[in-house]
Amino acid sequence: MQKLELWHNIYCSKSNCAKDFLDQNSFKISIRDYLSNPPSIAELEELLKKLNISIFELVRTGEEIYKELNLENIKDETSLIKAVLGNPILIQRPILVGENRAFIVRPPVKIEDILNNFV
Numbered sequence: 001m002q003k004l005e006l007w008h009n010i011y012c013s014k015s016n017c018a019k020d021f022l023d024q025n026s027f028k029i030s031i032r033d034y035l036s037n038p039p040s041i042a043e044l045e046e047l048l049k050k051l052n053i054s055i056f057e058l059v060r061t062g063e064e065i066y067k068e069l070n071l072e073n074i075k076d077e078t079s080l081i082k083a084v085l086g087n088p089i090l091i092q093r094p095i096l097v098g099e100n101r102a103f104i105v106r107p108p109v110k111i112e113d114i115l116n117n118f119v
Contacts, residue, residue: 002118004029007047007095011035015094017108027115029096038088044081047095050102055080058104059090066090 006022008031009015022029039047048055055077060066065087074080084090094105096114103114 002099004118005032005097006030007032007034007091007093007097009033009035009089009093012093014106014108018094018096018105018111021108021111034088034091034093038085041081041085044085047097047102050097050100051095051104055084058092059084060092063087063090 004027006015006019006029008019010033019031044055048058051058059071059080061072066072069083069087071080071083071090074083092104092106094108096103096105096111096118098118101117103117105111105114
């Protein structure tokens with residue numbers, strides 16, 4: 001199996017559920033706490049390519065900071081990417097990242113199906 005990394009938020013129950021599943025099933029993955037180790041612009045752009053989505057689909061619109069910054073009014077990707085880089089809490093989670101693909105693990109019960117995409 002290829003090298004996998006879990007973009008993880010320790011304060012998120014769905015993220016913890018995915019991590020627990022991976023740990024309990026002895027998957028060798030690296031964990032990235034993306035709140036304390038936020039992505040660079042290049043890493044975020046690479047993630048979007050692997051996910052095959054736009055930044056608009058990656059953003060958690062229910063976060064308070066999303067409303068406070070009036071991000072719903074942003075229409076261009078570059079501005080939204082900059083906002084996300086400054087506020088990584090806006091990134092959907094958890095995200096399982098492989099060498100060529102990535103998946104948002106939501107709901108966590110889909111993790112087994114998602115793992116099959118990396119085999």
